[in-house]
Amino acid sequence: MKILQNSGIPIYQQIADSFRGEILSGKYQQGEYLPSIRSLARDLRISVITTMKAYEQLEAEGLVTAVQGKGFCVNAQDSEMLREQHMRKVEDALMEAIQSAQIAGLTEQELEQTLHTLLQMKGE
DSSP: OOOOTTSSSOHHHHHHHHHHHHHHTTSSOTTOBOOOHHHHHHHHTOOHHHHHHHHHHHHHTTSEEEETTTEEEEOOOOHHHHHHHHHHHHHHHHHHHHHHHHHHTOOHHHHHHHHHHHHHHHHO
């Protein structure tokens, strides 16, 4: 896991985002434990409080559950919920792209053509 100190995104958010992506992609399976708070804090050279905040965010989202004395365990993921979460990420990324396109002065057709070209490149 890479943490960028000067990215403008809080460190706890970067950690939560990283684990969220790994959980949703299946890297962490149901019942598997995330690294301990202390070991992750030590490895990343950050505060235990920062790590705890990231894990608590994942717990609030229902992705993990705190197990007394054991750490944070990955919950079963509902396939419909996973689809919705991925859809939200796609929508957020597309909104950001639309805003950037507007700033750059791209027309709607130019933006659509860019997306179409990128989709074709991805399929190669």
